[in-house]
Amino acid sequence: MLTHATQRTTMKSDDRNINWVQEPRLGLAGRSYLLLFVQGLTTTLRHFFSRKKTVQSPEQRHEIPDPSIYRGVHRLNRDQRGRVKCVACFLCATACPANCIDIVAAESPWTDREKYPQSFTIDELRCIFCGMCEEACPVDAIELTSLYDLSGKSREEMVFDKEKLLSVYDRTKDAKPMRTSRGEGRGAGDGE
Amino acid sequence: MPPVLESLLKIAVLVGGLMTAAAYLVLVERWIAAWVQDRLGPNRVGVPLTKIRLFGLGQPVADGVKFLTKGEFTPGQVDKILYFVAPVAIFVAAMAAFAVVPLGSVVLPASWGFDGPVRLAVAPGLDVGMLYIFAVGSVAVYGVVLGGWASNNKYSFFGAVRSSAQLISYELPLGLGILGVILATGSLRLDNIIVEQARSGTWNVFVQPLGFVVFCVAAFAEAGRLPFDLPEAEQELVGGYHTEYLGVKLMLFMVSEFLHMILAAFLIVILFLGGWHFWGLTGSAEAVSWPVALLRVVVLLAKVMGVILFFMLARWSWPRFRYDQLMEVAWKVMIPWGLINVVVVATWMEYGVQLARPWNLSAAQGMAIVGWGVLLLCWLATTIIDPTASGNRPRRDLSVNDNCSE
Ligand code: SF4
Ligand code: SF4
Numbered sequence: 324m325l326t327h328a329t330q331r332t333t334m335k336s337d338d339r340n341i342n343w344v345q346e347p348r349l350g351l352a353g354r355s356y357l358l359l360f361v362q363g364l365t366t367t368l369r370h371f372f373s374r375k376k377t378v379q380s381p382e383q384r385h386e387i388p389d390p391s392i393y394r395g396v397h398r399l400n401r402d403q404r405g406r407v408k409c410v411a412c413f414l415c416a417t418a419c420p421a422n423c424i425d426i427v428a429a430e431s432p433w434t435d436r437e438k439y440p441q442s443f444t445i446d447e448l449r450c451i452f453c454g455m456c457e458e459a460c461p462v463d464a465i466e467l468t469s470l471y472d473l474s475g476k477s478r479e480e481m482v483f484d485k486e487k488l489l490s491v492y493d494r495t496k497d498a499k500p501m502r503t504s505r506g507e508g509r510g511a512g513d514g515e
Numbered sequence: 516m517p518p519v520l521e522s523l524l525k526i527a528v529l530v531g532g533l534m535t536a537a538a539y540l541v542l543v544e545r546w547i548a549a550w551v552q553d554r555l556g557p558n559r560v561g562v563p564l565t566k567i568r569l570f571g572l573g574q575p576v577a578d579g580v581k582f583l584t585k586g587e588f589t590p591g592q593v594d595k596i597l598y599f600v601a602p603v604a605i606f607v608a609a610m611a612a613f614a615v616v617p618l619g620s621v622v623l624p625a626s627w628g629f630d631g632p633v634r635l636a637v638a639p640g641l642d643v644g645m646l647y648i649f650a651v652g653s654v655a656v657y658g659v660v661l662g663g664w665a666s667n668n669k670y671s672f673f674g675a676v677r678s679s680a681q682l683i684s685y686e687l688p689l690g691l692g693i694l695g696v697i698l699a700t701g702s703l704r705l706d707n708i709i710v711e712q713a714r715s716g717t718w719n720v721f722v723q724p725l726g727f728v729v730f731c732v733a734a735f736a737e738a739g740r741l742p743f744d745l746p747e748a749e750q751e752l753v754g755g756y757h758t759e760y761l762g763v764k765l766m767l768f769m770v771s772e773f774l775h776m777i778l779a780a781f782l783i784v785i786l787f788l789g790g791w792h793f794w795g796l797t798g799s800a801e802a803v804s805w806p807v808a809l810l811r812v813v814v815l816l817a818k819v820m821g822v823i824l825f826f827m828l829a830r831w832s833w834p835r836f837r838y839d840q841l842m843e844v845a846w847k848v849m850i851p852w853g854l855i856n857v858v859v860v861a862t863w864m865e866y867g868v869q870l871a872r873p874w875n876l877s878a879a880q881g882m883a884i885v886g887w888g889v890l891l892l893c894w895l896a897t898t899i900i901d902p903t904a905s906g907n908r909p910r911r912d913l914s915v916n917d918n919c920s921e
Binding site for chain 1: 547549550553828829831832895897901
């Protein structure tokens, strides 16, 4: 881009760098406005009588075409023994652009990993549902489900703790299977 | 029944009816907007505190309550008196214009109470009906200017200047469009204009299509509807003259806008679409019995509703005019067309019968042929000359030697 100063000194209207575009002149049909008139009205009428796309929300559920890529409420996955899969590596918290993941790590009581999250909270009000946490997680412990109608009566209620996130998993594990089995060995810890 | 009581009764019915109509037209407008956009529109609010939905028919009540219970806040910088006067002025003017609009025809007295024929208008038989509507209607500009001025906010003021220029410009074609009808009818009374059309069975739109087009376009502009809605242009131009208004005062502006639209629809129907007349249904005598009179009311209101529906569909059909285009349409197209229409109608009124005789046509048939011919010619001439094409883009040939940038 030219700076303002150079523009003032060099940009004259006969400058060769200016690409003058002539607006195409309308034809007779365009100038008579009749064609536009008919076009506009037919378009409106066609939509007027067409099928409506509204989803009557509380009664009808919005159909999500592909739950595996939908970014709704988070869940914390469980491994095959029902334990939280997370290894408290903090990658999701680091990746999160909204800084809404808060993890307190503790030494793991299990032999297959060093750490586990003693507490794991996500402030769903601050979350922008970008899915970065899901991308970052090395053991596929955190995932975004296709639950979209998230509501609560207070701010505190919207800060989801570990129990709640795990319960979201229990609720949605049939509707949306865990995405991959990548890291199953490390995360699930079947005694490898 | 004493005349005063009769008038009061009519006023009560008219005011109540109009307010209800305006409220429900808001709902209709929202429905149509939704349907055109493949949505369903408001369909939830029904009877309060129950689950009964009634297709959203409770929405106007909810809207009204919302407007009335909004915090009444007056911005600090406004001119206090004018700030209050403006919405009242525009509302009263919009309401008052309906006094002479006939909502049906004359009916003969039934047994109860009425001693003369009942005319279904608040001020029936006002000889200068059309003039009255024009005079009162022009006060709307006053409300717009005052609203913008009193707000003491430059965007409001720009909006007011913009819309007053538009309203004043389009009053000329509006008047010219009506002039043809008045010349043909020979009366300024709205009742007479309808009766004349009913008697001959030819609605004015058939014989004066040019006047109809001019009047319709001007009526759209006067009512501030898209594609001429620069007074507000809610989406793009900072609300216009009522930017600083809220609550009840904003509601008065909004309701007046709908009243303008209803009035425009009534005038289009009465002047050009035959009022309460429909062939084979309503007859043409002035005074009739109750059932026929009721039928006429129904026919009239159905036509008005049809025109209003067209108003609402038009909103979503065509893009808004740019401001210079808006002015050019008024001054370079509509006013010349209106003048041509007046000349043609006047000439035909004077010489039409002689001119039609050699071809064995009735005066109305001849007028229709001439009218449509003139419309076609005008349209063609306008298309070829294209007076509204004035690019406001920078042009190379005009700007080679300019020093504007320094
Ligand atoms: S979805 Fe995005 S914002 Fe929300 S918790 Fe994950 S990384 Fe943070
Ligand atoms: S959820 Fe995944 S990324 Fe986040 S701390 Fe646990 S293991 Fe690491």
